[in-house]
Amino acid sequence: MEGYLIWIFFSVYTICLVLGSECIFPLDWRGTWYQSRAVIDISVNSISRKGTCIHRDGNRFLVLNKDHSNRKCFSCLVFTRWHHNLLQYKESNCWYEDSLETVCGHINGDALLHTLVKVPNIPEPCPFHGSYTFTYTNSTMSSQQCNHPVSEIRACADESRFKFIFKHCPGVQGTYNQVLDFKCVATWENGEKFLYGVFSEPWMTQDEYRYRCFMHSFYGRNGDMSMSADATCQGLQSTTLGAVSMSLTRVIRPRSTCTFPRYLANQNKWRDLSGRIRLEVDAGLQVLRFKDILPHGTFVHSDGPEVSVSKLVLRCIHSVGQSIIDFVTDFFTYYTNDSCESGYQCLRVIKRDENVIELYMGDSTNNTEASCNYEQSTKYILIPDRNDSVPCPTSQKGIYMYTDKASDCSGKVDIGCTNDDEIVIETTCATMTKSVSIIQCLQNWRLEEKTFLITKQPGHLDNPSMCLTFIETDFGLEVQADNYCEGDRWIVKKKFLNYLLYTPPDNCPDRTYVQSDQHTHSDGFQNDSKVEEHTSIAAARTSNVFILACVFIVCSLFLIR
Ligand SMILES: *[C@@H]1O[C@H](CO)[C@@H](O)[C@H](O)[C@H]1NC(C)=O
Ligand SMILES: *[C@@H]1O[C@H](CO)[C@@H](O)[C@H](O)[C@H]1NC(C)=O
Ligand SMILES: *[C@@H]1O[C@H](CO)[C@@H](O)[C@H](O)[C@H]1NC(C)=O
Ligand SMILES: *[C@@H]1O[C@H](CO)[C@@H](O)[C@H](O)[C@H]1NC(C)=O
Ligand SMILES: *[C@@H]1O[C@H](CO)[C@@H](O)[C@H](O)[C@H]1NC(C)=O
DSSP states (O other): OHHHHHHHHHHHHHHHHHHHHTOOOOGGGOEEEEETTEEEEEOSSEETTTEEEEEEETTEEEEEEEOTTSOEEEEEEEEEEEETTEEEEEEOOOBSOOOHHHHHHTOOTTOOOEEEEESSOOOOOOSSOSOEEEEEEETTTOSOOEEEEEEEEEEOSSTTEEEEEEOOOTTOTTOOOEEEEEEEEEEEEESEEEEEEEEOOTTOOSHHHHEEEEEEEEETTEEEEEEOSSSSOTTOOBTTBSSEEEEEEEOOOOOOOOOOOGGGGSSSEEEETTSSEEEEEOTTSSEEEEEEOOOTTOOOOSSSSOOOSEEEEEEEEEEEEEETTTTEEEEEEEEEETTSOEEEEEEEEEEEETTEEEEEEEEEESOTTOOOOOTTOEEEEEEESOOOOOOOOGGGOEEEEEEETTSSOEEEEEESSSSTTEEEEEEEOTTOOEEEEEEEEEEEEEETTEEEEEEEOSSOTTSOEEEEEEEEOSSSEEEEEESSOGGGGTOOSSOSEEEEEOSSOBOOOOGGGOOOOSOOOOOOSOOOSOTGGGHHHHHHHHHHHHHHHHHHHHHHHHHHO
């Protein structure tokens, strides 16, 4: 019994001690950190390998630890937080007195500065942009400079990455041909400018090879940068004196003499129909950025699989030609892509509607004189990156009977009747299975006698959108679906849906009669690979309908007389 009381007393005492001391680590310090050759965990009030915090004064922490003979001792840690991904600290020896002032006073000016980098971490934009050439000295091996051939730093589409291309200089020790992807993790200034980052090469299995610290300074087109020998920032004496020192010269990028069409700035952000690419337009209208839309909730790890946010950057170099009437503009652009390659690329921009833009990307070339050809181009259809559906096209509104040209199914299509912005498809197949699917209308436009309608399945924005093409024919309204609005080329590569809607449709009934108790599921578009086989069957059905309609009309005329 007494044992219990003592135990409870000591527990309460310990809790009071911990709470009373108010020694807790800031919220954004807690978690896992890498320190050269060690992994450190910071919790509410303790730090692994160092001990439990007893007292705190600003950035000074007194921690309780044990010495070699298991005797209690106290050490002082003085932290500096330079960046949310990076902490540095100095540490005292372990002393047998518990006064923060005294123990912290024992830290010498020349105590080692330790660096902690957060893992995992979200990359940080690098402190310099563009591509560079450089010469370097690997002081660990030689004092000779490697300047022939010159090495390179290549810009990547994503501004938190670049690529080092180290060259081997014959006769200079410690120089090798190496291509190394690099990601910036933290930048800070402390009199000098610093960069901390990680080489993301798959063969670098040990963190100690991957993390490096840099000191840098840039002036005009030139710069100096020194690199540490390990994952600490120790040994960087100046921008020209480190384990490896580089002398850099910026590669001049071609000058931009044009701006992209103003309507691209109507929307803050655009996305393509696949739901995987987002387009951002810089305020000056000179730069387009294609970014990955990462699946909802994805965290960008520095040491996870390679995930770039920016995939491609296009800078406007000059405008090639413009046709104001049909809103087609051609551009010559300078690209930087996800493989950190740069060059020229032709780009055609077509405005289909305020909210619909088509982009065609031609081949890339080295040559500013290249002529643009869009035969083999990649097409993107861009719509505003928003969640709103819009009313379905009023010209198509109504309830239609339809046959599916690709199967033995048929049924009813309700465009915009039940809901302004929805298409409800009721399908009955030969096996008597019934299903209802719902798709939402996004954007639509007309081109000659065709109506294009971009739709999506209800749900998250990441779902791919579909493009429906409505074509008026003698038999009725043909509806085809694909991913690229290719209905205008008459060569539909991959049809997901191929319906014939019988016209004229019934007008929308009064809303009160609309039944809403049906079992609905949105399995969406059917996967049809047998489209062609069924065309003749559909045609036969259509002619039957025509005969019936004619008999009906003739009979009516006869009765009226
Ligand atoms: C410098 O030399 C060391 C020892 O050979 C080597 O491990 C390191 O990769 C070299 N650094 C560069 C940037 O070439
Ligand atoms: C980047 O451009 C180069 C050269 O045009 C090309 O070979 C490479 O496939 C491109 N990389 C990506 C990811 O698009
Ligand atoms: C582009 O230039 C590089 C060297 O500058 C060359 O190796 C490459 O073959 C060129 N590519 C084209 C498509 O001309
Ligand atoms: C978009 O709307 C759907 C429901 O209509 C919702 O579940 C989803 O979270 C929304 N997405 C965004 C990005 O707002
Ligand atoms: C359609 O079905 C075929 C075979 O069942 C499959 O290989 C293909 O990936 C499917 N396509 C789509 C878009 O679901």
